[in-house]
Amino acid sequence: MVIIKFNLTYYLVSTNVWPEGPVITESLTLNYTIDMMIGELYVVTFVTAIKMTLDFLEEHKRVADLEKAQLETELLFLKSQISPHFFFNTLNNINSLALEKSNKTSKIILKLSELMRYLLYETKHKRQTLANEILCIQNYIDLEKVRHDEQLEVNMSISGSIQDKVIAPILLLSFIENAFKHGVNKNIGNVKIDIDFTIKEDFLYFTISNPMPSNTKHKKRFNKTGGIGLENVKKRLALGYNRNDYKLTIKSDKELFVVKLKIKVA
Structure with a gap:
């Protein structure tokens, strides 16, 4: 993802691929790579957290529906x-x-x-x-x-x-x-x-x-x-x-x- 971002920025936007950086960057340096990876890690972590939350809610609903069905079945049996x-x-x-x-x-x-x-x-x-x-x-x-x-x-x-x-x-x-x-x-x-x-x-x-x-x-x-x-x-x-x-x-x-x-x- 860092390599793709570097090339897209270099060829389509500006040769200075890191304008917010401390120096002009026109090549794939270590500092640029680390900074970009940390940024991408934030995005991946955020998306993963959303996916895990949705999966948890879906599983919780499934378990709740199952428990409700079991309770209703038990009540019917007891009746x-x-x-x-x-x-x-x-x-x-x-x-x-x-x-x-x-x-x-x-x-x-x-x-x-x-x-x-x-x-x-x-x-x-x-x-x-x-x-x-x-x-x-x-x-x-x-x-x-x-x-x-x-x-x-x-x-x-x-x-x-x-x-x-x-x-x-x-x-x-x-x-x-x-x-x-x-x-x-x-x-x-x-x-x-x-x-x-x-x-x-x-x-x-x-x-x-x-x-x-x-x-x-x-x-x-x-x-x-x-x-x-x-x-x-x-x-x-x-x-x-x-x-x-x-x-x-x-x-x-x-x-x-x-x-x-x-x-x-x-």
Whole structure:
């Protein structure tokens, strides 16, 4: 580059190829060469820095997009963790009702259809209306009541306005399923589950309590993990919400297992 610059300047501009130099320069001297190389080095360094910066930004964007895709994939996987056994058992119950020619059959099929439609089509977005989430929970509870008949008592209360409130889809349903799986299916006799929705300003205060599993083996395992469903919920909360937007509390004693969730729904 120095040689090219020297020749272009010498033949096209002036024989004094270094007018800003200390002396008139009409040949390729060492001082001229060093000075020109330092100047070219500045240019090369500047261009290289720009190229490295652009490459870094492009790579950073690629990694960020990849992480986002991985998070979305993991969230979709976690949202699909509703137990298939619930659907199998419900279909078996519908079959029994159909054989008995029960009037409940069409009603149960409709509720199962609504629940499946919600799980298939209404959970694709990051947020769902709280009203739809509660309706989905009610359908789930109604189906469970058919399974357990009069042995199951569910008390659900709602206070505050649920209008214009949104929440991650089937997040609360995971708590409900967990309560039935461990609090109802693993207990003998009458079982009571209490569910409370309290909306204050931009936050939902959700509480659900169910009896501890009666079987000692199940009880020990449930005490340690709170169930696989709750572990999935913890991951979904961490992936989908900021730390200041929710608080999950899980407590248990010999009789009751209680879950409390404070979560932003604005």
